[in-house]
Amino acid sequence: MAMSYIGSRMLDRELKKGSAELLILSLLETQPRHGYDIGTLIEQRSKGHLRFNVASLYPLLYRLEKRGWIQGRWVEKSGQRRRRYYRLTAEGKKILKEQRNSWREFVEAINSITGLEHA
Amino acid sequence: MAMSYIGSRMLDRELKKGSAELLILSLLETQPRHGYDIGTLIEQRSKGHLRFNVASLYPLLYRLEKRGWIQGRWVEKSGQRRRRYYRLTAEGKKILKEQRNSWREFVEAINSITGLEHA
DNA sequence: AATAATATATGGCTATGTCATATATTGGCT
DNA sequence: AGCCAATATATGACATAGCCATATATTATT
Numbered sequence: 001m002a003m004s005y006i007g008s009r010m011l012d013r014e015l016k017k018g019s020a021e022l023l024i025l026s027l028l029e030t031q032p033r034h035g036y037d038i039g040t041l042i043e044q045r046s047k048g049h050l051r052f053n054v055a056s057l058y059p060l061l062y063r064l065e066k067r068g069w070i071q072g073r074w075v076e077k078s079g080q081r082r083r084r085y086y087r088l089t090a091e092g093k094k095i096l097k098e099q100r101n102s103w104r105e106f107v108e109a110i111n112s113i114t115g116l117e118h119a
Numbered sequence: 120m121a122m123s124y125i126g127s128r129m130l131d132r133e134l135k136k137g138s139a140e141l142l143i144l145s146l147l148e149t150q151p152r153h154g155y156d157i158g159t160l161i162e163q164r165s166k167g168h169l170r171f172n173v174a175s176l177y178p179l180l181y182r183l184e185k186r187g188w189i190q191g192r193w194v195e196k197s198g199q200r201r202r203r204y205y206r207l208t209a210e211g212k213k214i215l216k217e218q219r220n221s222w223r224e225f226v227e228a229i230n231s232i233t234g235l236e237h238a
Numbered sequence: 239a240a241t242a243a244t245a246t247a248t249g250g251c252t253a254t255g256t257c258a259t260a261t262a263t264t265g266g267c268t
Numbered sequence: 269a270g271c272c273a274a275t276a277t278a279t280g281a282c283a284t285a286g287c288c289a290t291a292t293a294t295t296a297t298t
Contacts, residue, residue, distance in 0.1 A: 015134065015136075015137030015138065015222075015225055016137070016285095016286065017134075017136060017137065017253095017254095017284080017285055017286060018134030018135070018136065018137060019134065019229050020285085020286080022229070022233055023229065023232055023233060026232055026233040027232065034245075034246090035245070035246070036244065036245050036246075037245095039245095040244095041232075042232060045231050045232045046228035046229075046231060046232060047228070047231075049224050049225070049227075049228040050225075050228045050229075050232075052286085053286070053287055053288080054245085054246075054247085055247085055248075055249095055286075055287060055288070055289085055290095056285075056286045056287070057246095057286095058245095058246060058247060058248085059247090059248080059285080059286090060285080060286090063285090079294095079295075080244090080245095080294080080295080081244065081245050081246085081293070081294045081295070082245080082246085082293095082294090083244095083245065083246085084245090084246075100233065103134075103229070103233070105168055106134055106168070106169075107226055108168075109165035109166070109168040109169045110138050110141070110142065110165075110169075110222070112164050112165060112166075113142055113145055113146065113160075113161060113164045113165060113169075114141055114142060114145040114219065114222070135254095135255070136253080136254055136255060136284095136285095137254095139254085139255080153276075153277090154276070154277070155275065155276050155277075156276095158276095159275095171255090172255070172256055172257080173276085173277075173278085174255075174256060174257070174258085174259095174278085174279075174280095175254075175255045175256070176277095177276095177277060177278060177279085178254085178255090178278090178279080179254080179255090182254090198264075199263085199264080199275090199276095200262070200263045200264070200275065200276050200277085201262095201263090201276080201277090202275095202276065202277085203276090203277075
C-alpha cells in the first residue's frame with residue numbers, strides 16, 4: 001500500500017518526471033552520448049542529488065527517439081560492449097530551447113509563490 | 120492515444136506533479152485558506168504560468184490532510200457557500216521546511232547540468 | 239573462478255495531474 | 269423572473285512516466 005512518505009523524497013521523485021527530458025537533451029547538445037554515459041553524468045554533475053534508474057533512462061531514450069528529438073546508432077568497438085550513441089536532431093534542438101525557457105519560467109513561478117509568503 | 124507533444128507543454132505538466140505539494144504548503148504557511156482560494160492564488164501569483172485544475176487540487180488537499188500535514192474545518196457564513204479552510208499542522212511545517220530545501224537543491228542540480236553544457 | 243563495473247532491456251506497480259462532468263450557492267444583468 | 273458567470277467542492281476514468289526487480293552480456297579486476 002505504500003504508506004510511508006519521507007516528504008522530500010516524494011517531491012524529488014515527482015519533479016524528476018518533468019525534468020528528465022530537459023536533462024538528456026541538454027547533455028546531448030554538444031556531443032553524442034550513450035545511455036550509460038548519460039546516467040553517470042547526471043549523477044556526477046548533480047553531485048549525487050539526481051540519480052536516474054536505468055529502468056527510467058532507457059525507455060525515455062526510446063521515447064525521445066520515437067518523437068524524433070534524438071537519433072541513435074549502434075557503435076561496436078573491439079574491447080568494448082556495443083553502445084547506442086544518441087545525437088540531438090534539428091527538431092530536438094528546437095525542443096531543447098523551448099524546454100530551457102519553460103524551465104526558467106517554471107522556477108520563477110514556483111519561487112514567486114513559495115519564497116517567503118508574507119514578503 | 121495522445122500523440123501530439125508540444126514540447127514544453129509536456130515539461131510543464133510533469134513538473135507540476137512534483138511541485139503541487141510545496142505550493143499548497145507554502146500558501147498555508149501564514150494563514151488558513153480554502154481550496155478555491157489556493158487555486159486562484161497560485162494562478163495569480165504565478166501570473167498565469169501555473170494553473171491547477173480543480174480535479175487535481177481537491178484530491179491533493181484530501182491526501183495532505185490524510186497524511187496529517189494540513190487540517191481542514193468547515194466554515195459556514197451567511198451569504199456565502201460553505202468553505203473548507205485548511206491550516207498547516209506542526210508536521211506540515213516540518214515537511215514544508217524539508218521540501219523547500221529539497222526544491223532549492225533540485226533547482227541547483229538541474230541548472231548545473233542544463234546550463235550551458237560546454238562551460 | 240569470482241566479483242565488480244559496464245551497458246542495455248523490460249514487466250508490473252504506483253502516484254498524480256487531466257478531462258469531463260456533477261452539484262450548489264451567490265450575484266449581476268436584462 | 270430568467271439567465272449566466274463566478275464561487276466552491278466533488279469524483280470516475282484515463283494517461284504519463286519514474287521505480288523496483290530482474291535479466292542478459294561483455295570487460296576488467298582480484
